[in-house]
Amino acid sequence: MEATPSQRDIVRPPAPGSGERIVETALDQFAVHGYAATSMRDLADAVGMRAASLYNHFSSKEMLLWHICQWTIDSLSEIQQDTLGQEGSPSERLSAFTRSFAQFHATHSREALTVEHNWRTLEGAHLDTLRAYRRKFYRALVDIIEEGRAAGEFGVRDSELTALNILDLVIGIANWYRSANIEPEALGEHYARLALLLVEQRPQ
């Protein structure tokens, strides 16, 4: 009977749940100090393991950032689908979208902040994916505003500028929400109302 490495406990496997703990800790660090200013050693210290061990979960620092970006854009794409793609008037769909979009930025401000500040540092296909996502997201918002304008529901003239305004308003939440004192639901209502104000919704 020969001694196997596992019996001697020379090699310890990654503990279950470590991947999630790494992401959770990274979000905290990135939100406070920024992605570039957080080294893999800083992150490992905060997680409670060695820097080399992080690479059992993410093959590079960029893959960790990409993981966060991917989860975030998937979530936001789903929100967009579920609101703008539903049945209802342009007003109803725009306000449903803005409500969910704002709630997400409150409940996931760390993720939103990390993506917003650092997506430009991604490379190759990841960067391409991010760019395509952002264009699609922006376009869908412009489209619903144009639709409402064509239907006579919205009085606003510049659909593209108004879409940028709504995006900037909501994305801004991620910068200050964690030190604010308002529930995500109430915030969502406020922004849904703001969106209708910006498109100059007319009484039907």
Add this chain to the structure above:
Amino acid sequence: MEATPSQRDIVRPPAPGSGERIVETALDQFAVHGYAATSMRDLADAVGMRAASLYNHFSSKEMLLWHICQWTIDSLSEIQQDTLGQEGSPSERLSAFTRSFAQFHATHSREALTVEHNWRTLEGAHLDTLRAYRRKFYRALVDIIEEGRAAGEFGVRDSELTALNILDLVIGIANWYRSANIEPEALGEHYARLALLLVEQRPQ
């Protein structure tokens, strides 16, 4: 007659105007790649000198960032003084402030972007100064909204949330202005009008 170092041109002095060229180039680099991702060597290459020579103009990378931050907050403080501090109704002052504030973010989007993304990496007294400036700036905006509310000009309920909304709207300009196609003056008008919309200005 002995040969002096200057005759042999061993030591060349900094050329006039180099300081401004460094700042100008840095603003381009920071806006595209980010402050943390731009090394002093990258910057020196883009300027056309050696990394060591940069230190004849700025004693450290942080001092270069601080120079940009200081110029920006001085400019914005002046804008705030010249608009909110003038005579006129709260509506007039709020709209004058927002107009200038938005124009600045169009004409100086690189500076605004650099400050907004990187002021957290400043240290010690510089960080304290930035924090104090931001609080003061935010407070002045809340105050004018409250004043308009007390005077019956504004119908909005939450002055603090509305102040954040106006700030987020304008700061957002810096993210996309350089690829947009609108004059600073027209943009200023749009945002001045938006601000009055957000505070729910009542007919006087």
Add this chain to the structure above:
DNA sequence: CCTACCGATCGGTAGG
């Protein structure tokens, strides 16, 4: 998951 270690690059300094 660890120890040990690597080449590259960083911000910055000395000295002319």
Add this chain to the structure above:
DNA sequence: CCTACCGATCGGTAGG
């Protein structure tokens, strides 16, 4: 403004 150089730290790998 340059050449030459420094210690520190970076992301990442080998191997158990």
